Amino acid sequence: MSKTIQPPKDPRHEPITTSSEWTFAHIQEFDRVIGNIAREYRLDTYPNQIEIISSEQMMDAYSSVGMPVGYHHWSFGKQFLQTQGNYERGFMGLAYEIVINSNPCIAYLMEENTMAMQALVIAHACYGHNSFFKNNYLFKTWTDATAIIDYLVFAKDYVAKCENRYGVETVEKILDSCHALQNYGVDRYKRPSPISAAEERARQEERESYMQQQVNLLWRTIPITKEESEQQKTRRFPQEPQENILYFIEKNAPLLEPWQRELIRIVRKIAQYFYPQRQTQVMNEGWASFWHYTLMNTLYDRGYVNEGFMFEFLSSHAAVVYQPPYDSKYYSGINPYTLGFNIFSDLRRMCEKPTGEDYEWFPDIAGKDWLDTLHFAMENFKDESFIQQYLSPKVMRDMKLFCVYDDEESPEYEIKAIHDDPGYRQVRSALADQYNLSTREPNIQVVNVDLRGDRSLTLKHTRHNNIPLNKECNEVLKHVHRLWGFDVHLHSYDGDELMSSYQIPEHLNAEDDSSLENLRYV
Amino acid sequence: MMNTYVIDRRLNGKNKSAVNRKRFLERYKKHIKRAVNEAVNSRSITDMEHGESISIPADDIREPIFGHGQGGRRNIVNPGNKEFVSGDRIAKPPGGQGSGSGSGQASNSGEGLDDFTFNITQDEFLEFLFEDLELPNLVRKELKSMDDFVYRHAGFTNTGVPAKINVVRSLKNAHARRIALSGKSRRRLKEVSKLIEAEEAKDKTLRNKNLLLDLIAEKEKLETKIGRLPFIDDFDLRYNLSAKDPVPSNAAVMFCLMDVSGSMTQATKDIAKRFFLLLYMFLRRNYEKIEVVFIRHHTSAKEVDEEEFFYSRETGGTIVSSALRMMQDIVKERYPANAWNIYAAQASDGDNWNDDSPICQRILEKEILPKVQYFSYIEITPRDHQALWHAYENVRSSFPNHFAMEQIVDQSDIFPVFRQLFQRKVT
Numbered sequence: 001m002s003k004t005i006q007p008p009k010d011p012r013h014e015p016i017t018t019s020s021e022w023t024f025a026h027i028q029e030f031d032r033v034i035g036n037i038a039r040e041y042r043l044d045t046y047p048n049q050i051e052i053i054s055s056e057q058m059m060d061a062y063s064s065v066g067m068p069v070g071y072h073h074w075s076f077g078k079q080f081l082q083t084q085g086n087y088e089r090g091f092m093g094l095a096y097e098i099v100i101n102s103n104p105c106i107a108y109l110m111e112e113n114t115m116a117m118q119a120l121v122i123a124h125a126c127y128g129h130n131s132f133f134k135n136n137y138l139f140k141t142w143t144d145a146t147a148i149i150d151y152l153v154f155a156k157d158y159v160a161k162c163e164n165r166y167g168v169e170t171v172e173k174i175l176d177s178c179h180a181l182q183n184y185g186v187d188r189y190k191r192p193s194p195i196s197a198a199e200e201r202a203r204q205e206e207r208e209s210y211m212q213q214q215v216n217l218l219w220r221t222i223p224i225t226k227e228e229s230e231q232q233k234t235r236r237f238p239q240e241p242q243e244n245i246l247y248f249i250e251k252n253a254p255l256l257e258p259w260q261r262e263l264i265r266i267v268r269k270i271a272q273y274f275y276p277q278r279q280t281q282v283m284n285e286g287w288a289s290f291w292h293y294t295l296m297n298t299l300y301d302r303g304y305v306n307e308g309f310m311f312e313f314l315s316s317h318a319a320v321v322y323q324p325p326y327d328s329k330y331y332s333g334i335n336p337y338t339l340g341f342n343i344f345s346d347l348r349r350m351c352e353k354p355t356g357e358d359y360e361w362f363p364d365i366a367g368k369d370w371l372d373t374l375h376f377a378m379e380n381f382k383d384e385s386f387i388q389q390y391l392s393p394k395v396m397r398d399m400k401l402f403c404v405y406d407d408e409e410s411p412e413y414e415i416k417a418i419h420d421d422p423g424y425r426q427v428r429s430a431l432a433d434q435y436n437l438s439t440r441e442p443n444i445q446v447v448n449v450d451l452r453g454d455r456s457l458t459l460k461h462t463r464h465n466n467i468p469l470n471k472e473c474n475e476v477l478k479h480v481h482r483l484w485g486f487d488v489h490l491h492s493y494d495g496d497e498l499m500s501s502y503q504i505p506e507h508l509n510a511e512d513d514s515s516l517e518n519l520r521y522v
Numbered sequence: 523m524m525n526t527y528v529i530d531r532r533l534n535g536k537n538k539s540a541v542n543r544k545r546f547l548e549r550y551k552k553h554i555k556r557a558v559n560e561a562v563n564s565r566s567i568t569d570m571e572h573g574e575s576i577s578i579p580a581d582d583i584r585e586p587i588f589g590h591g592q593g594g595r596r597n598i599v600n601p602g603n604k605e606f607v608s609g610d611r612i613a614k615p616p617g618g619q620g621s622g623s624g625s626g627q628a629s630n631s632g633e634g635l636d637d638f639t640f641n642i643t644q645d646e647f648l649e650f651l652f653e654d655l656e657l658p659n660l661v662r663k664e665l666k667s668m669d670d671f672v673y674r675h676a677g678f679t680n681t682g683v684p685a686k687i688n689v690v691r692s693l694k695n696a697h698a699r700r701i702a703l704s705g706k707s708r709r710r711l712k713e714v715s716k717l718i719e720a721e722e723a724k725d726k727t728l729r730n731k732n733l734l735l736d737l738i739a740e741k742e743k744l745e746t747k748i749g750r751l752p753f754i755d756d757f758d759l760r761y762n763l764s765a766k767d768p769v770p771s772n773a774a775v776m777f778c779l780m781d782v783s784g785s786m787t788q789a790t791k792d793i794a795k796r797f798f799l800l801l802y803m804f805l806r807r808n809y810e811k812i813e814v815v816f817i818r819h820h821t822s823a824k825e826v827d828e829e830e831f832f833y834s835r836e837t838g839g840t841i842v843s844s845a846l847r848m849m850q851d852i853v854k855e856r857y858p859a860n861a862w863n864i865y866a867a868q869a870s871d872g873d874n875w876n877d878d879s880p881i882c883q884r885i886l887e888k889e890i891l892p893k894v895q896y897f898s899y900i901e902i903t904p905r906d907h908q909a910l911w912h913a914y915e916n917v918r919s920s921f922p923n924h925f926a927m928e929q930i931v932d933q934s935d936i937f938p939v940f941r942q943l944f945q946r947k948v949t
Contacts, residue, residue, distance in 0.1 A: 024528055031526045047525040052532060060538040075585055077546030080539040081640035088641075104527070111532055126526070172545070180586055325602020334601060400603040406614075408593040415610040418603055430597040442588050467594030472586035479586070 012303040020312070022115040027052075030119045031126065037298050038127040042371055043291065045130040046145060047104040050122070058110050059083050061098050065274070068106065069152045071159035071266070073175055099125040101133040101277070103145040116312040119305070123295040128288025135379050136283070138276035148273055154201060155266045162259050174260050177479035178246060178267035183441055185246030185268035186275045208258035218451070219254045241445040241460065245480070246271075248446045254455060255485035264483070279382045279437055286340010287378050289321060290348075293341070323399060334431075342395045343386070347373055350392065357393060383435035391428045393419070403430045408466075439464050444490070456487035463494040477504040547646065553578045554642065558650040563792060566828050567799040568814060570651075573644045577637040673764040682761025691760035699758055704748045711744040774809035774863040774895075776802060777852075779845045781870040783820040784837040790902045794869035795832055797900055797936050801867050809863060815852060819845035821875075825852065840873045842910060843881040850889050859893040866894055872901045872908050879913040886914075891921045899927040900936070 016033065017026050027050065038045070053061070063080035064070040100106040107125040109118055133139050163171045178185070218237075242248045249256075250264040277284065296313050299305050305313075323338040324330040350358045351370035358366040365373050377390055402418040403426060416430070417423030433439055448458040457480070461469060469492060481488045481504040490502040547554060557576045642650075678691055718737045721729055778798045780791070805812050816831035817823055823844040826834075849866065857864060874882070891897060899914055901907070907929070918925050930936055 024530070027528055028526070031528070035526065048527070050526060050528045052528070052530050053534075054532050057531065057534070057538070063539050063542065072541045072545060074542065074545035074549045077539060077542030077544065078583060078638075080543055081546060082638065085640045104525075108531075168545070172549075176585070183587060323601050325604070326600035327602065327604075331602075334599070399601045401599055401601055402603040402606055404598045404600060405595070406598060407595045412611040412613050415606045415608055415612070416597060417608055418606055420608070423608055427599060431599040433597070434599055440590075442590060444588055463594065465595040467596060468591045470589040470591040472584070473588060473591075475586035476588050 014303065015306045015309070016304050017115060018306055018308070020114040020116065020308075022113070022118045024052075026115060027109075027118055027122070030115075031122050033299065033304055034119070034123050034127060034295055037295055038123075038131075038291070041291075041294070042375060043127050043131040044134060045105065045127060046102075046134050048126040048130060049104040049106045050126065051106060051108050052111055053108050054111055055087070058098070058108065059087065061108055067152055068100070068149065069156050071156045071175075072163075073179075074172065075176075075179060097121040097125045099129045100148075101129075101139065101143060101145055101273075102148050105130040105133060105145075114312065116305075116309045117316065119299070119309075120292055120296060120313055120316060124288045124292035127295065128291040129284060131291075132280075132284050132287045132378060135375075136276070136280060137380055138280060138382055142276050143273050151269065155270065158204075158262065158266065162263065166259070171263065173482065174263050175267065177482045178264050180476045180479040181246050181249075181483075182267055182271040184444060185244060185264075185271040187244055187247070187272065188438075204262060208262070212258055215252060215254060215256075218252060219455075237449050237451050238446060241447045243443075243445050244268075245444070245446055245459070249480075249483045252449065253484050256483065260483075276382075279384075279435075282336040282340040282343075282383045282435060283378065283381065283386050284340070285337045286342075286344050289317075289337050289341040290344035290374075293317060293345075325400075338399070339387075339395075342398060343390050343392070344374060344377070346392050346395050347377060347390060349394075361393060384432050384437075387435060388429060388432035391431065393424045396424060396427055401427050401431065403427045442467075442469055454487060455485075456489060457484045459488070459490040461490060461492040463492060463499065466494045466499070468492065468499065474502060474504070477502055481505065547642070550578055550583065551650075553582065555650050555653070558647060561647070562651060562796065562799070567795065567802050568812075568828075570644070570648065570799070570803060572647075573642050574647050575639060575641050577639045580638050583638055672767050674767045676763050676765035678760045679763040680757070680760060682763070686761040686764075688760045688762050692754065692758050695758040695760060696754040699755065700751050700753070704751055707744050707747050711741065711748070714741045714744065773811040773813070773861070774805050774865060775813045775815060775857045776805055777815045777817060777849050777864070777866040778831065779817050779819070779849065779866060779868040780831065781820070781840055781842070781845075781873065782818045782834070782836045783840040783873060785840075785871050785873050790869075790871055791832055793902050793930060793933060793936065794900070796933060797869060797930075798867055800936065801865065801898070805865060813857075815849075817845050817848050817852075819848075823848040839875060840870075841878050842868075842870065842874045843878050843885055846882055846885045846890060850885065853890075853893060864894040866890070866897045868897070868899045870899070870901060870910070871903045872905070872910055874908065874910040876909050879909040882910065883913040883917055886917050886925075887920060891917070891924050894924060897925050899925075900930050901927070902930045904931050 016029050017023075031048070031050065059080060061068075062083045063076050070076065097110075098108045105126065107121070107130075109121055113121065133145060139145075159171060159175075238248065238252075246264055246268045250261045250268065253261075256264075296305070296310070296317075300310050321335070321338045321341045323335045347365065348370045350362055350365050351368050351373050354366035377386065381389060396419040400419055403416040403423070405414040405416045407414075417426035419427065443462045443464065444459055445462075446457065447460040450456045450458075459480070473490070477488050477490055488504045491498055492500045492502075554576050558574060561574045678688060714737050718734065718741065721734050721737065776798075780786070780794055782791075802812070802814065814828075816826050816828055818826055818831055818836075819840075819842065820836050820838040821841045821844065825848065845868070853859065853864060886897070901911060911927075911929075914925075914927050918927055928935070
């Protein structure tokens with residue numbers, strides 16, 4: 001691709017259509033034109049598969065997180081009823097599109113959309129999100145777009161098979177427990193091995209027997225020699241704390257059947273697939289919004305669309321990137337579309353029309369090639385580092401960002417910093433921290449298993465800023481207990497200080513010790 | 523360079539979530555049943571033709587996950603600053619949950635307080651209702667299907683099942699096809715036959731032997747060609763087509779008789795209501811037009827509307843015959859037995875003024891039972907039977923086909939009574 005954008009040979013085209021009704025021919029034509037412009041902007045995408053669906057089908061897609069296939073579970077039914085109810089009562093409109101990180105990249109378009117909306121969605125999903133999926137480092141290293149659909153099919157079949165053999169309710173219970181822990185079923189630092197449905201099926205049986213063997217080895221009760229037992233006493237298990245709780249349970253829980261371990265694995269793999277999306281919401285939506293805005297404006301500049309079309313587009317665009325202020329009744333946190341769109345737009349502005357402030361804050365960016373800068377920013381960051389790196393004073397001023405400090409022990413909130421010179425850096429790092437998954441989710445790890453004793457599992461919660469766990473914690477621990485099969489402890493620490501402890505099942509007093517004593521010889 | 527495919531999926535099934543939805547309903551059966559029961563109590567028995575909106579407390583269907591609770595220290599970034607400068611201090615609103623209490627939290631807990639509300643369809647509504655009444659599946663199905671159909675001949679079609687083949691039509695088609703397809707060959711055959719005849723008619727010495735042999739060979743070829751035409755082929759087949767026509771049915775009237783004396787509690791009335799409801803639905807299935815007459819009685823009887831029938835409170839003694847007399851009068855006046863199918867259901871706790879029971883027996887045997895299709899009596903009581911029950915037992919022995927009686931202690935006992943009624947109609 002050439003570095004500079006070639007001026008189009010024929011600067012003004014006739015509008016592709018002036019009607020607001022879409023047709024398949026027009027969709028294809030828009031896709032072709034938008035695709036060509038996208039390539040001028042060096043957007044590198046997977047092939048697109050655009051699927052036109054009805055609003056009912058959109059509701060179906062909603063309730064399965066957009067996945068075209070999925071195993072059956074009541075929670076998806078709940079999601080569906082909720083969506084349906086809200087939609088029918090007019091509380092919410094449906095999203096105009098859903099896009100799936102797969103190869104080819106599947107985008108759903110609703111039949112109710114007008115032509116302008118369809119074009120917007122094509123620009124947003126098929127070129128914005130699609131290029132993000134293909135080029136962001138998190139997606140590149142952590143997900144496998146070619147295999148996901150096959151894997152979902154495998155998962156669906158496997159769950160159905162288990163339901164036939166062991167009963168829907170039994171399977172549901174295991175899945176409930178896995179879902180409760182799915183945020184703790186991801187490897188945060190290690191790249192997971194790629195998934196492939198064919199191999200999954202082939203290896204699954206082999207794995208079953210092998211896994212059981214491993215577990216047996218860990219839990220063997222054959223008498224051990226004295227030296228060994230000395231070793232055992234000093235040996236901790238696991239030797240290092242484990243952050244992937246589901247993985248740990250899958251590999252080490254003493255009582256699980258092989259099929260139950262496989263179910264854990266399925267939930268884990270799917271959670272892993274969604275993990276990058278949870279870490280790049282601002283970037284992903286911002287990137288897609290930036291590109292639909294840029295692509296549609298280019299369409300207009302070259303005469304492919306008329307003014308009416310642009311008016312409709314701009315009013316939708318404005319609604320998407322609207323950020324209600326903190327004191328509005330519509331306020332529910334920072335709108336990731338707005339934040340991301342503003343940062344990417346400002347990056348382009350800094351390249352094209354740098355100010356003195358920009359040269360001071362972003363010497364590497366100001367006045368440089370904007371396409372190089374944007375692609376680099378999209379490819380190499382996640383929300384947290386992206387904000388830390390690129391949130392400019394201008395965006396902070398435009399959005400009037402301010403940072404509030406809330407200490408449980410103080411009767412007042414304190415305004416720590418606002419969008420002014422002394423405050424920029426503080427606001428920026430506070431906001432970046434807000435998008436750090438490890439501060440957004442409590443840090444809970446497996447620290448110990450009482451191998452020779454009561455087989456209990458101990459988890460450790462390391463508090464961030466002394467923020468305690470929520471009230472559902474006990475319920476989640478019950479799920480951990482269901483999977484682990486023996487007592488589960490959770491200790492919550494602020495620094496080195498033990499703040500609170502949970503235990504499931506809750507022992508009332510010491511009289512249970514006798515039963516523990518017996519367990520030792522099981 | 524095209525690397526985009528546009529696919530129209532609108533024709534694909536749209537009920538992909540049906541299984542998950544069903545799982546959800548199954549899981550929260552208890553909640554839904556409670557809601558259905560409440561709905562039955564607040565609805566008219568003639569109003570069972572729509573679904574219901576169900577609410578479940580959001581806490582009950584929560585899927586727990588680890589998350590941050592309230593408290594600790596945190597920095598929150600918000601947009602839209604108007605008057606704040608660094609170092610400002612703002613008193614926290616009482617209750618803790620204020621504007622600055624965390625971006626994610628505010629929205630989550632805001633929604634959390636609401637009930638989870640969704641709709642179930644009429645079918646599901648009835649299903650949950652019937653489940654409490656312990657109706658067998660067959661009966662449930664029969665009750666839910668509103669109309670009866672009769673199959674009427676409606677011409678022919680070229681697709682169908684073997685059992686519906688119309689032989690005459692199919693053979694006619696086959697014949698026509700054979701004529702049409704073999705026309706050319708047969709015409710030629712005729713010509714060839716004529717030529718052979720002409721040739722053979724000639725004197726032996728004049729015959730052209732080669733020509734004759736050729737002609738004979740051609741004749742044989744044509745005959746096998748005609749013979750090869752299949753006698754009957756797939757596309758000859760015609761099937762009888764039948765259309766469903768709704769059965770025209772007559773009118774029925776349903777009398778609901780209930781004791782509303784002081785001894786009948788609201789719970790007893792609710793059970794009675796379910797019984798009347800079932801009877802109503804059963805009748806609706808069989809008759810095009812149904813009228814319902816509500817008669818309540820203590821010492822005297824009164825015709826009332828449904829609301830008053832089930833919910834107004836009365837006290838006093840009980841004379842059952844007053845209600846029977848009133849029914850008898852109403853039948854005489856408004857529902858001549860030759861034009862109406864008459865059904866009656868009576869609910870009581872079994873109390874009656876002792877001298878009145880023989881009178882009831884007499885009215886039933888002499889006046890009412892000869893005119894009605896069916897009379898059912900339910901006694902809703904856990905106690906021993908009294909005179910009324912014994913009098914009715916006599917009635918049952920003399921009219922076993924038109925009279926049913928049963929004691930009911932709770933909801934699940936309703937069905938056995940109903941079954942008798944049903945069996946009689948099915949056979």
